[in-house]
Amino acid sequence: MSEFEFITRITKRLSRTANDRRDARGEVAEKASADFVDIGPGDDAAVIRAPGGRVVATSDLLIEGRHFRRDWSGPYDVGRKAAAQNLADVVAMGARPTALLIGFGVPAETEPGRAAPEWAQREWAEWLYDGLRDECDLVGAVVAGGDVVRAPMVILAVTALGDLAGRAPLLRSGARTGDVVAVRGRLGFAAAGVDLLSRGRDGPAILVEAHRRPRPPYAAGDEAARLGATALIDVSDGLVQDLGHIAAASGVRIDLDDAALPIAAELGAAGRTLVLTGGDDHAFAGTFPRETALPETWCAIGHVVAGEGVTIDGRPHGLTGWDHFRQ
Amino acid sequence: MSEFEFITRITKRLSRTANDRRDARGEVAEKASADFVDIGPGDDAAVIRAPGGRVVATSDLLIEGRHFRRDWSGPYDVGRKAAAQNLADVVAMGARPTALLIGFGVPAETEPGRAAPEWAQREWAEWLYDGLRDECDLVGAVVAGGDVVRAPMVILAVTALGDLAGRAPLLRSGARTGDVVAVRGRLGFAAAGVDLLSRGRDGPAILVEAHRRPRPPYAAGDEAARLGATALIDVSDGLVQDLGHIAAASGVRIDLDDAALPIAAELGAAGRTLVLTGGDDHAFAGTFPRETALPETWCAIGHVVAGEGVTIDGRPHGLTGWDHFRQ
Numbered sequence: 192m193s194e195f196e197f198i199t200r201i202t203k204r205l206s207r208t209a210n211d212r213r214d215a216r217g218e219v220a221e222k223a224s225a226d227f228v229d230i231g232p233g234d235d236a237a238v239i240r241a242p243g244g245r246v247v248a249t250s251d252l253l254i255e256g257r258h259f260r261r262d263w264s265g266p267y268d269v270g271r272k273a274a275a276q277n278l279a280d281v282v283a284m285g286a287r288p289t290a291l292l293i294g295f296g297v298p299a300e301t302e303p304g305r306a307a308p309e310w311a312q313r314e315w316a317e318w319l320y321d322g323l324r325d326e327c328d329l330v331g332a333v334v335a336g337g338d339v340v341r342a343p344m345v346i347l348a349v350t351a352l353g354d355l356a357g358r359a360p361l362l363r364s365g366a367r368t369g370d371v372v373a374v375r376g377r378l379g380f381a382a383a384g385v386d387l388l389s390r391g392r393d394g395p396a397i398l399v400e401a402h403r404r405p406r407p408p409y410a411a412g413d414e415a416a417r418l419g420a421t422a423l424i425d426v427s428d429g430l431v432q433d434l435g436h437i438a439a440a441s442g443v444r445i446d447l448d449d450a451a452l453p454i455a456a457e458l459g460a461a462g463r464t465l466v467l468t469g470g471d472d473h474a475f476a477g478t479f480p481r482e483t484a485l486p487e488t489w490c491a492i493g494h495v496v497a498g499e500g501v502t503i504d505g506r507p508h509g510l511t512g513w514d515h516f517r518q
Numbered sequence: 519m520s521e522f523e524f525i526t527r528i529t530k531r532l533s534r535t536a537n538d539r540r541d542a543r544g545e546v547a548e549k550a551s552a553d554f555v556d557i558g559p560g561d562d563a564a565v566i567r568a569p570g571g572r573v574v575a576t577s578d579l580l581i582e583g584r585h586f587r588r589d590w591s592g593p594y595d596v597g598r599k600a601a602a603q604n605l606a607d608v609v610a611m612g613a614r615p616t617a618l619l620i621g622f623g624v625p626a627e628t629e630p631g632r633a634a635p636e637w638a639q640r641e642w643a644e645w646l647y648d649g650l651r652d653e654c655d656l657v658g659a660v661v662a663g664g665d666v667v668r669a670p671m672v673i674l675a676v677t678a679l680g681d682l683a684g685r686a687p688l689l690r691s692g693a694r695t696g697d698v699v700a701v702r703g704r705l706g707f708a709a710a711g712v713d714l715l716s717r718g719r720d721g722p723a724i725l726v727e728a729h730r731r732p733r734p735p736y737a738a739g740d741e742a743a744r745l746g747a748t749a750l751i752d753v754s755d756g757l758v759q760d761l762g763h764i765a766a767a768s769g770v771r772i773d774l775d776d777a778a779l780p781i782a783a784e785l786g787a788a789g790r791t792l793v794l795t796g797g798d799d800h801a802f803a804g805t806f807p808r809e810t811a812l813p814e815t816w817c818a819i820g821h822v823v824a825g826e827g828v829t830i831d832g833r834p835h836g837l838t839g840w841d842h843f844r845q
Contacts, residue, residue, distance in 0.1 A: 229572060230687060233767070235610040235752050236576035236680070238687050241568035245556060249563035250577075251665045252621035252675050258667070283562040294579035294621075294675045338578045340585070348579050348621045348675030353563070360557060360565050425562050440560070 197297070197316070198339055202232050204320035205334050227289035227354065228335045237336035239290045239352055247286040247353035247360065251277055255298075255345040263388050266315045268403040269347070270322020275405050276427060277351035278330055279473040282412035283425035285361035286353035290335035291327060293349060295319075296342025330409050358416055361423035366441035366478040370421055370495040374476045375411040375488050377401065378430055379458045382469025386461075397457055407473035414488070415477045423477040429468040431501045431510050434476055441478075444498030446505060453490045467503075468510050524624070524643070525666055529559050531647035532661050554616035554681065555662045564663035566617045566679055574613040574680040574687065578604050582625075582672040590715050593642045595730040596674070597649020602732050603754060604678035605657055606800040609739035610752035612688035613680035617662035618654060620676055622646075623669025657736050685743055688750035693768035693805040697748055697822040701803045702738040702815050704728065705757055706785045709796025713788075724784055734800035741815070742804045750804040756795040758828045758837050761803055768805075771825030773832055780817045794830075795837050 192200075230238035239246070251273075255261060259269050274291060281288040297316060323334055332351070384402030393399055407425070415423050422441060426433045431447075438445045454462040478495055485491060501508060519527075557565035566573070578600070582588060586596050601618060608615040624643060650661055659678070711729030720726055734752070742750050749768060753760045758774075765772045781789040805822055812818060828835060 230689065234687075234690050235607040235750075236574045236613075236678075238611070238682070239573050239575055240571065241573045242571055244567065244569055244571060246566050246568045246573045246679065247563045248566055248575075248617070248619055248677070248679060249663065250619040250621050250675060250677055252623055252667050252669075252673065254623060254667060254669050254673070257669070280562040284565070286563070290575070292575055292577040292677060294577050296579055296581060296673075336576060340579050340581060342579075342581050342584070343671075346579065346581070346623075346673060346675075348577060348673075348677075350575070350577055350619060350675075350677040351563075352573065352575060355565070360561075362557065363561050423562075 194339060201316055201320045201339070204317050205232070205324055226331070228333050231333070232336050237290065237292065239335055241354055243355045243357045245355050247281050247284045247355060248350065249277055249280040250348065250350040253347040253349065261345065264403045266318035267322040270319040271326045271404045273347045273349050274323045274326035275407055275473060277349045278326065278332065278409065279407040279425040279427070281351045281353035282330070282407065282409050283361065283423050283475055284353065284355070285358055285412050285416040285423060286355045288327070288330045288332040288351055288353045290332055290352045291323065291349060293323060293334055293337035293347065295337060295339045296344070296346030297339060298342055298344050361412070361416060361420055361477070363422055363424055363437045363440035365421040366437050366443050366445070366495045367421055368443055368495055368497050369481050370478040371481055371483060371485070371491050372434065372445055372447070372476065372478050372493040372495060373485055373489040373491045374426070374430070374453070374474050375490070376408045376426070376474025377406070377455070377472045378426065378453060378474050379455065379462060379465030379469040379472070381405055381471035382465050383458050383461070395457065401472065405471060405473045408475065408488070411475040414486070415475065418479055418483050418485070420477040420479050423475060426470070426472060426474045426476050428470045430476065431467050431508055435501050437476070437478065438500055442499070444496050445493055445501045446496050447493035447501065447503045449504045451490070451492045453492070464510070467508065521666060525559070528643055528647045528666070531644050532559070532651055553658070555660050558660070559663045564617065564619065566662055568681055570682045570684045572682050574608050574611045574682060575677065576604055576607040577675065577677040580674040580676065588672065591730045593645035594649040597646040598653045598731045600674045600676050601650045601653035602734055603800060604676045605653065605659065605736065606734040606752040606754070608678045608680035609657070609734065609736050610688065610750050610802055611680065611682070612685055612739050612743040612750060613682045615657045615659040615678055615680045617659055617679045618650065618676060620650060620661055620664035620674065622664060622666050623671070623673030624666060625669055625671050688739070688743060688747055688804070690749055690751055690764045690767035692748040693764050693770050693772070693822045694748055695770055695822055695824050696808050697805040698808055698810060698812070698818050699761065699772055699774070699803065699805055699820040699822060700812055700816040700818045701753070701757070701780070701801050702817070703735045703753070703801025704733070704782070704799045705753065705780060705801050706782065706789060706792030706796040706799065708732055708798035709792050710785050710788070722784065728799065732798060732800045735802065735815070738802040741813070742802065745806055745810050745812070747804040747806050750802060753797070753799060753801045753803050755797045757803065758794050758835055762828050764803070764805065765827055769826070771823050772820055772828045773823050774820035774828065774830045776831045778817070778819045780819070791837070794835065
């Protein structure tokens, strides 16, 4: 198969019908997307609308063996997750995701654990793009372009773009003393899932699936902006580490209330540590003016005080988060 | 070194002084850039201005051993080239490049052929970012964000963004029967350089350097738009192949005039083939209304006629271009 045949094949996965927009959970995206893409795949570059006059842009590099494993996750889930983690970064800026660009490194060898002919590898790629498309559909974004190259392992370079609709971005640097710290979304589930898979277990499903396919609560960005959030971050490297980024950028200390942490029963005995340090759930953590009436979707977990770093009940936490270079 | 120390170190390379804007050729960028970047590295995403209300976006994935070799190119040149090939795609849309996002896969092992301590690897990365910065300076763009991860080889995922300033994009699909086909920039030099390096030779310098550091004539995009170009493409996969993309997208045939091809004497006996099939010089090929008064910077090489594909003096050319899957 030539490069151009391959591109034609995966680009077809991105065409959309009402059925396409129904994802594996049976959910249907609220609105047709493609609204923001003037020129999609097939030219030197894509052209995407930025009606607010500014574009939010983020990119992640995902490498097989480090960020995902083909024996732990199928291609559809790899696609969902790769899109989700970048869409979450756009949402954490208070923006609406509009488009993804996908750089896809495609290994020539067949799938591990299978004596697969060429068609199986082709299907792997098609399922991947189905996953990318369906995750995008949840927020009304589309895959607008990218690049396909041969590589010794699966490599995904995902760029997500978004529109602020004229609003100011929600930065890490806006937290003020007196603000309430709150989180929306699951914490610790994905880390618990990785731990199970690394011990050869494939359940409980709620934890393993949380690793395979995070469910960022995408509405959190709009909601936080409406509520007047002073800072917002996508929790990807662990709660204390990511709140530490807000504390550092804002020149404040964040003090968590140990008793208020949302520790789900499913996480078991290690729940507290998983909630504080587990990454990849893509919850959103924000700071809000003290007087904010937070809806039930947000869980208040602490306050912004003078100082630096992150403490729990006023004391150092002694925990470390994710370091992409060490782990 | 932790991920965050590493990011701090490379981000420093992107800070700019008048001196920074003087590149290795002694050229100084016409104007300070950073104009377009509201929020640079350090938050969940970058925020880049798109005053024209649309953003041009393209991305390429470069993998060590396939797209560059560390024993053939130093880190500064790898950075220049990685930036250049993406900036050229933005220019080929008739847009002004504004920002790059860089996904950087960093191998833990030291440089090949050297018993290098950790500092040498750090320097490799710093030189790389110097190259990215200096190429961006030529067009007034900046590196606005990205991602750093451990990888088994150097991987660069480059996304380039650009602004159309309210103009329509220059697409591949606009060529019309009767148009003149013209090219601006060098052809065949980079391919000749790769051929020399693969035979263990390190000269002539003009050819080898053309592979290491292409010099796209970035002014070609603005110029083509002003001249009323009907289509424009970045010549990255070889002239006949890339003109074939214009022919296919426009539903026309492109007939090249063999005697008009710009075959530089430096290319030697294989000059004609190198000009017709060599990639990676990042010249620009466009189609222009017949009455266009082309400036000397553009070389007229053929015409748009009815039909399909690319011919030379009316006959099939029998040449093949670059396939990223085969080669």
